[in-house]
Amino acid sequence: MTKQRLEVLxxxxxxxxxxxxxxxxxILSKKGVDQATVYRILARFxxxxxxxxxxxxxxxxxxxLKDRGDHHHIICQECKKVEDFKGCNYDNLVNxxxxxxxxxxxxxxxxxxxxxxxxxxxx
Numbered sequence: 001m002t003k004q005r006l007e008v009l010x011x012x013x014x015x016x017x018x019x020x021x022x023x024x025x026x027i028l029s030k031k032g033v034d035q036a037t038v039y040r041i042l043a044r045f046x047x048x049x050x051x052x053x054x055x056x057x058x059x060x061x062x063x064x065l066k067d068r069g070d071h072h073h074i075i076c077q078e079c080k081k082v083e084d085f086k087g088c089n090y091d092n093l094v095n096x097x098x099x100x101x102x103x104x105x106x107x108x109x110x111x112x113x114x115x116x117x118x119x120x121x122x123x
Contacts, residue, residue: 004033008041009050009065017082018054018062018073056080056113072112078121088112 001009007028012019021042025035042063045051054062056075071084094107 004028004037005041005044007031007033008038008045012051012063012065015064017084018052018056018064020060020062022060024063054111054113056082057115072114074114074116076118076121077115078117081118081120085114 008024011024011028021035021039024042025033025038028038029035042051042053046053046063050066051063052066054064054073056062056073070090071086072088074083074085075081088110090110093110097104097107
């Protein structure tokens, strides 16, 4: 574990919501970690199942540690505020899909994000 990897890991452990690679690189540049290194570390962490990569329907991905438990996100389409929520009835959904005749033999994971307008932006 290199110093740069520890910096990225520490940053993600203390993040209150998923962060983009650009956000991570901007903050960690002050600690001597360049942008290319951040991207390489994130790729390694994803391969090693240390982080989740999340798609918020933007031109960039967001990342968070996997140890935050099974949860999902609600994203404000106006201000980009992110809130976590638990409970997507994953087991029931997989059982229902498995009963249907699909072209898949096994479901190995899932991603579930909701989009809307937060209370602050609605005012």
